[in-house]
Amino acid sequence: MKLLLFSDVHGSPSRCRALVEQSRAVDIVIGAGDFACQGSGLEKTIGWLAEITKPFLVVSGNNETPEQLLQAIAPFAHIHLLHGQAITLSGETFYGVGGGIPITPFGDWSYDLDEAQATELLRNCPERAILITHSPPKGYVDRSSAGISLGSTAIAETLRRKRPKLHVCGHIHGSAGQTARLGDSIIINAGPFGFVHTLQ
Numbered sequence: 001m002k003l004l005l006f007s008d009v010h011g012s013p014s015r016c017r018a019l020v021e022q023s024r025a026v027d028i029v030i031g032a033g034d035f036a037c038q039g040s041g042l043e044k045t046i047g048w049l050a051e052i053t054k055p056f057l058v059v060s061g062n063n064e065t066p067e068q069l070l071q072a073i074a075p076f077a078h079i080h081l082l083h084g085q086a087i088t089l090s091g092e093t094f095y096g097v098g099g100g101i102p103i104t105p106f107g108d109w110s111y112d113l114d115e116a117q118a119t120e121l122l123r124n125c126p127e128r129a130i131l132i133t134h135s136p137p138k139g140y141v142d143r144s145s146a147g148i149s150l151g152s153t154a155i156a157e158t159l160r161r162k163r164p165k166l167h168v169c170g171h172i173h174g175s176a177g178q179t180a181r182l183g184d185s186i187i188i189n190a191g192p193f194g195f196v197h198t199l200q
Helices: 013-023 042-049 066-073 115-122 153-162
Strands: 002-006 028-031 056-058 079-081 085-089 092-097 130-133 166-169 179-182 185-189 195-198
Touching: 002 013, 002 166, 013 042, 042 066, 056 092, 066 079, 092 115, 115 153, 130 153, 153 166, 153 179, 185 195
Parallel strands: 002 028, 028 056, 056 079, 092 130, 130 166, 166 185
Antiparallel strands: 002 195, 085 092, 179 185
16 A cells, blocks of 8 residues: 655745656655645645545644644545544555644644643554644654754653554654654655655
8 A cells, every 4th residue: 555645834835836746656645734824725735635636635734733733624534534543545544533632832823732632532442543633752753953852752651552563744844855764664855845655
């Protein structure tokens, strides 16, 4: 099964057009958050990306809330929001949690969760699922352009306990396009340029 993974397009029409083209060669598309810019332009961005015809799974970033994203995708039956929920497609289970984790320094416009809230939402992640979060795990594909580790301890602990086959994330632009492993789990900070991964 081929997956197209991306995150952090932040309303870029050129990136959205490129992702639509890339999606033609894959089976499932995963968008790991930050479709908007501080809540602005979300509907327009989703409209562009809705030209993707494959099953399309999304989580919110910190630039849009789950409620805003759910409203934006409502006209499109093939786009599914995951936020503390699972879905099974082609025999694989996907589980998602959105938002900035831990809380970012950006202020009121940013949709964030603290580590305790994230732990609660991640509790029901099935073992060996494909985990989708906006934020990366602490210590893995989570370094800013200044070299600071900004990931989530709750997500890292979930990877250790639940051993997802694949963890898709974004959020930390300085690590976009990078991959890592934690035990049995492959971790990909997808970034805005599209990352094609073949699920074994």
